[in-house]
Amino acid sequence: MHEVDVIEEAGAAATALDPIRTRLLAALAEPASAATLAERVGLTRQKVNYHLRTLEAHGLVHEVRTRRWGGLNERMLVASAASYVVSPGAFGAAAADPSRSTDRLSARYLIALAARVVREVGGLVRRADTEQKRVATLSIDTELRFASPAERTAFAEELAKRVSELVARYHDESAPPARAYRLVVGAHPIPTDVGADRA
Structure with a gap:
């Protein structure tokens, strides 16, 4: 199971965003059967099976093993990831695109940049998983307060000056395209209710 997965396909996003299926995905952080899930979420086993088949069709859950239970073979399923992010690619032509912004200092431009990071890095991770490779990335996340x-x-x-100096020092126009990286630097106020959406 991945820590986080990016949902790229619109159908998979719509499936995962259904409230019942969202609950099932959260409950499948550990392998469980339809019967176990039915008890946990308060639905019939038949209804749970219906939703599990839909999630499985989109690759959001998969079978890890079967077990014998009460004379039946019971499938044990697990979610593909512990958490999910929907890629802007799921929105097709309506996806956020920083190239459409005229105000490079706006909060909406920063959102579009973050969306592009999700789309691009999500695609890189999918390809790397297929090839059993890792993606070379760098992340810096810190907090600061200004007087x-x-x-x-x-x-x-x-x-901006220091980043420009570093880019000028290390950028090599003659390097092959495979060695090209995108650097995004952003800052935004930390919401005062930042913990509320995690509860």
């Missing part, structure tokens, strides 16, 4: 708006502006200017 004033002027300090925030000064930080942004200095960060």
